Amino acid sequence: MSSPTSIVDLNDASLLARLQDLVAASPVPEAAISEVLQVLQKARGYIDGDALRLAASLTGLSPVRVEELCTFYSLVLREPVGTHVLRICDSIACHMAGAQDILTQARQHSGVDLGEVSRSGKLTVIPHVCIGLCDRAPALMVDDQALGPVDTQTLTRLLAQLEADIWKPS
Amino acid sequence: MKHVFFLDGQEIPFIPGQNVLEAAIAAGKNQQIPYFCFHPALGSLGACRQCAVKMYAHDSKHPPRITMACLLPASDGLQLVTLEDDVHTEHREIIELLMTNHPLDCPVCDEGGQCHLQDMTVQTGHSVRHYSGPKRTYRNQDLGPLVYQEMNRCITCYRCVRFYQDAAQGEDFGVFGSRNRVSFGRLEDGPLESPFSGNLVEVCPTGVFTDKVFRHDYVRVWDLQQGPSVCPHCAVGCNTTPGARLGTLRRIRNRIRPEINGHFLCDRGRYAFPYVTANSRPLQPRLMGETTRQDAVLRQLASRLEEGRSGFLGSPREDLQSNLGLFALADCLHAPFAAVTSSWAEALAQQCLALPQAPSLQEVAAADRIVVIGDLDSIAPMAGFAVRQALRQGARLTVLASSRTELAQKGDYRPLRPSALRDQVAQLADDPCLQGGRFPVLLATAETLGPSGLYALRKTLEKLPANARAGAFVNRPNLFGAAYFAADGHTERLQQALRQRKINHLLCLGADPLGEDWGAGTWRTLAPGLDGLTLLDMVDSETARSAEALIPVAAFPERAGLFVNYEGRIQAFSPVYRREALVLHSAVQGSGFPEAAGGLKHPIGPPPPLFWLGRLAEMLHLHEAWQKRLDFYLHFLCPERPDPEGPGVLLPDTIRARFEIAAVPATRTVTPEQWELDIFRWYGGETLADTADELHSLAPARGLRVHPDVQAVAATLHGPCGDLQLPVIACAEMVQGVIAIDQEGFAELGLYPGDPVEVSWEQRQ
Numbered sequence: 011m012s013s014p015t016s017i018v019d020l021n022d023a024s025l026l027a028r029l030q031d032l033v034a035a036s037p038v039p040e041a042a043i044s045e046v047l048q049v050l051q052k053a054r055g056y057i058d059g060d061a062l063r064l065a066a067s068l069t070g071l072s073p074v075r076v077e078e079l080c081t082f083y084s085l086v087l088r089e090p091v092g093t094h095v096l097r098i099c100d101s102i103a104c105h106m107a108g109a110q111d112i113l114t115q116a117r118q119h120s121g122v123d124l125g126e127v128s129r130s131g132k133l134t135v136i137p138h139v140c141i142g143l144c145d146r147a148p149a150l151m152v153d154d155q156a157l158g159p160v161d162t163q164t165l166t167r168l169l170a171q172l173e174a175d176i177w178k179p180s
Numbered sequence: 181m182k183h184v185f186f187l188d189g190q191e192i193p194f195i196p197g198q199n200v201l202e203a204a205i206a207a208g209k210n211q212q213i214p215y216f217c218f219h220p221a222l223g224s225l226g227a228c229r230q231c232a233v234k235m236y237a238h239d240s241k242h243p244p245r246i247t248m249a250c251l252l253p254a255s256d257g258l259q260l261v262t263l264e265d266d267v268h269t270e271h272r273e274i275i276e277l278l279m280t281n282h283p284l285d286c287p288v289c290d291e292g293g294q295c296h297l298q299d300m301t302v303q304t305g306h307s308v309r310h311y312s313g314p315k316r317t318y319r320n321q322d323l324g325p326l327v328y329q330e331m332n333r334c335i336t337c338y339r340c341v342r343f344y345q346d347a348a349q350g351e352d353f354g355v356f357g358s359r360n361r362v363s364f365g366r367l368e369d370g371p372l373e374s375p376f377s378g379n380l381v382e383v384c385p386t387g388v389f390t391d392k393v394f395r396h397d398y399v400r401v402w403d404l405q406q407g408p409s410v411c412p413h414c415a416v417g418c419n420t421t422p423g424a425r426l427g428t429l430r431r432i433r434n435r436i437r438p439e440i441n442g443h444f445l446c447d448r449g450r451y452a453f454p455y456v457t458a459n460s461r462p463l464q465p466r467l468m469g470e471t472t473r474q475d476a477v478l479r480q481l482a483s484r485l486e487e488g489r490s491g492f493l494g495s496p497r498e499d500l501q502s503n504l505g506l507f508a509l510a511d512c513l514h515a516p517f518a519a520v521t522s523s524w525a526e527a528l529a530q531q532c533l534a535l536p537q538a539p540s541l542q543e544v545a546a547a548d549r550i551v552v553i554g555d556l557d558s559i560a561p562m563a564g565f566a567v568r569q570a571l572r573q574g575a576r577l578t579v580l581a582s583s584r585t586e587l588a589q590k591g592d593y594r595p596l597r598p599s600a601l602r603d604q605v606a607q608l609a610d611d612p613c614l615q616g617g618r619f620p621v622l623l624a625t626a627e628t629l630g631p632s633g634l635y636a637l638r639k640t641l642e643k644l645p646a647n648a649r650a651g652a653f654v655n656r657p658n659l660f661g662a663a664y665f666a667a668d669g670h671t672e673r674l675q676q677a678l679r680q681r682k683i684n685h686l687l688c689l690g691a692d693p694l695g696e697d698w699g700a701g702t703w704r705t706l707a708p709g710l711d712g713l714t715l716l717d718m719v720d721s722e723t724a725r726s727a728e729a730l731i732p733v734a735a736f737p738e739r740a741g742l743f744v745n746y747e748g749r750i751q752a753f754s755p756v757y758r759r760e761a762l763v764l765h766s767a768v769q770g771s772g773f774p775e776a777a778g779g780l781k782h783p784i785g786p787p788p789p790l791f792w793l794g795r796l797a798e799m800l801h802l803h804e805a806w807q808k809r810l811d812f813y814l815h816f817l818c819p820e821r822p823d824p825e826g827p828g829v830l831l832p833d834t835i836r837a838r839f840e841i842a843a844v845p846a847t848r849t850v851t852p853e854q855w856e857l858d859i860f861r862w863y864g865g866e867t868l869a870d871t872a873d874e875l876h877s878l879a880p881a882r883g884l885r886v887h888p889d890v891q892a893v894a895a896t897l898h899g900p901c902g903d904l905q906l907p908v909i910a911c912a913e914m915v916q917g918v919i920a921i922d923q924e925g926f927a928e929l930g931l932y933p934g935d936p937v938e939v940s941w942e943q944r945q
Contacts, residue, residue: 072351077367081356139359 324371427760522699701901899929
């Protein structure tokens with residue numbers, strides 16, 4: 011999922027209605043938390059403090075419990091990201107297939123630390139725990155699209171496309 | 181039948197249901213099985229993989245295998261081995277993994293000397309780190325004034341979060357991240373909100389969470405003088421181990437007492453101890469505000485007593501022996517004596533005592549139907565902790581209170597005005613909240629319920645099945661002891677004697693009749709009739725400041741004594757240390773002690789109340805009679821002197837029975853239009869605890885708590901003894917029509933919880 015072009019206000023009636031529907035459809039309110047976080051992240055780009063508290067109050071969980079979940083799942087973002095998110099798998103199969111080189115190259119290209127938004131605002135590089143493409147290691151995810159195996163040349167091409175805003179998911 | 185399994189060929193007895201590690205620790209075999217994530221009170225998790233044992237099957241088909249002792253249920257004849265090389269290797273290598281990121285800051289770590297990780301590392305023989313990469317590091321959080329965090333030391337045993345979330349049911353502490361980036365803390369920096377946060381220090385097997393108060397005046401733990409003591413900050417009487425060094429108290433730790441506090445303590449019990457080192461604590465006798473010598477103040481007091489116009493006032497804040505010592509002296513002089521400061525408090529004490537045998541906290545934790553009346557956490561937090569343990573086992577909780585307390589959020593909450601509480605308690609016998617339970621328990625905060633409410637509670641209990649139990653809690657350690665010799669009308673007689681000028685001098689022990697004790701408003705109006713007031717106390721108070729003579733007494737860890745807890749359990753405590761200060765030889769007249777040697781240790785600790793009372797009896801030539809009486813009363817109440825290391829002894833029912841015939845307390849009717857008073861407390865608040873800076877820094881603001889419907893910035897309350905102006909604090913959790921103020925406020929007004937009150941609101945500009 012790429013970053014939204016406009017950020018939905020937390021008081022937006024249709025957003026709130028959608029979240030409440032999710033909670034109502036869930037057997038217990040707490041069980042709706044991952045869907046609620048997904049919808050909030052899609053609407054706002056990342057889960058900020060206010061969104062976290064809203065998710066907590068909707069599901070009846072404490073804010074700490076929601077933060078536990080957010081920090082456990084690396085797909086949940088707690089900081090703003092660039093237009094595209096590049097998640098590079100560094101689990102064991104990808105690590106053995108050279109994930110560290112891919113990660114270093116992507117980080118150097120972005121010009122900032124892992125997790126930060128590049129100066130152009132187009133890119134955020136995040137190391138990611140296993141994305142289940144061990145057969146295509148080293149693998150990565152661009153927004154919602156998984157790709158692999160990736161080498162330095164395909165990565166260079168991919169990064170150029172992302173910068174030029176011409177990359178399209180297949 | 182005795183159940184045993186075998187560990188390295190030795191018989192280990194077990195109780196069915198125990199796991200192998202639990203049984204081995206109980207049998208003192210923890211030298212053979214190292215462990216981390218298992219905690220006797222928190223159970224097994226199997227996260228650390230440290231407690232490996234090798235299990236041999238009884239047949240030849242199954243080869244021996246390594247398994248975790250904490251996850252292996254103990255069973256008869258089980259053959260387990262730890263003395264083989266592969267088990268040793270497992271122990272050593274797991275420790276090495278756990279130590280991968282652990283900093284080598286042991287020489288400066290506060291946990292040194294009591295570090296489970298250090299003990300286990302040495303025990304398993306791991307000494308060389310093979311990992312040479314960078315260590316994972318964290319930014320530490322500021323968790324407030326009580327607990328210090330150093331996350332880099334973490335070995336992710338999850339004990340802290342299991343304690344905080346599961347056992348204490350706190351909501352502001354959790355575990356974040358995954359993989360090797362797991363951290364434990366709060367959502368953001370700030371003080372931990374749970375009344376039990378200090379236990380993190382004890383459950384953490386290494387130095388992630390350490391005692392921040394101890395840190396201010398730190399000493400290596402093996403240098404501490406320690407001994408068995410009992411917490412003086414509420415009626416539960418948790419067992420503690422104070423630690424002192426060089427004549428000052430440095431910290432309080434839990435002392436395991438399964439019947440009462442188990443493995444834990446509340447933050448008031450752990451962090452209120454700086455009352456003994458507070459600058460305001462009186463250490464020298466004072467006469468007319470001037471520091472004086474012991475004999476001068478005693479002579480003055482003896483001459484007062486010889487006049488034969490003295491009254492005696494004991495206190496539920498002081499221990500049993502001291503109160504009895506004062507009572508014996510009053511008896512010898514045929515002088516009026518009261519153990520509490522108001523008739524209301526006297527009735528309250530009598531109704532508390534008249535309740536049948538209260539359940540121990542261990543029994544509360546096993547209850548399946550619980551009714552809590554009032555804000556239990558703020559009076560006796562460990563009783564609230566026991567309720568939480570029962571909730572974990574599936575107990576049904578009903579909370580009757582005038583405010584939606586934290587405990588109320590964990591069960592069915594019935595918002596009730598204090599006057600309605602009594603009526604509700606009277607009808608509990610037929611209430612569905614207690615139906616269908618094996619073991620119903622009713623727990624009341626005595627002051628909120630009041631004497632008539634406690635009477636209603638006793639009558640309800642008579643209608644319930646025989647196994648139903650009830651307990652009443654106050655934040656005084658010895659109300660149940662002080663009240664045993666307070667017969668009907670003692671306080672009234674003492675006040676009457678003062679009104680009729682039969683007495684003109686009052687000798688108080690640990691009481692604050694002119695400050696915040698119940699009925700202080702009345703005492704203030706009576707005070708002009710007093711020519712002199714003498715106070716024996718360990719804490720600065722309103723009464724101490726206006727007393728003619730102030731006699732300092734030893735704090736509880738500095739002396740021996742007896743407290744009677746809410747169950748009527750008499751517990752003894754021992755002197756742990758002697759208050760001393762290092763002074764340079766020039767400051768001690770005539771001392772030739774060389775300055776180069778660091779000066780001289782000079783005892784500055786005041787003696788216990790019994791010493792003072794004994795000296796007084798001597799000066800009045802009454803010592804023999806006084807001692808005889810004291811011994812007789814002590815023998816009467818406590819024929820068997822409890823051992824400070826033991827579980828204490830319960831007061832016999834026969835002594836309890838005499839309070840059942842106490843006068844039936846009058847009930848006050850409040851109309852729905854009237855504002856009603858309730859008491860507001862917080863978990864760290866208590867007379868002694870209020871002088872402990874770190875804990876007191878967490879105290880909520882003083883004010884008048886009321887439902888936000890009231891649009892006012894301040895209010896003036898009008899009581900029979902005076903007016904009280906307080907800022908209004910809107911509190912959405914409060915029931916409408918109820919005003920909650922602190923005990924000091926009640927004292928100023930001359931009112932009691934549940935009383936109607938007249939209010940003038942100051943409207944918003």
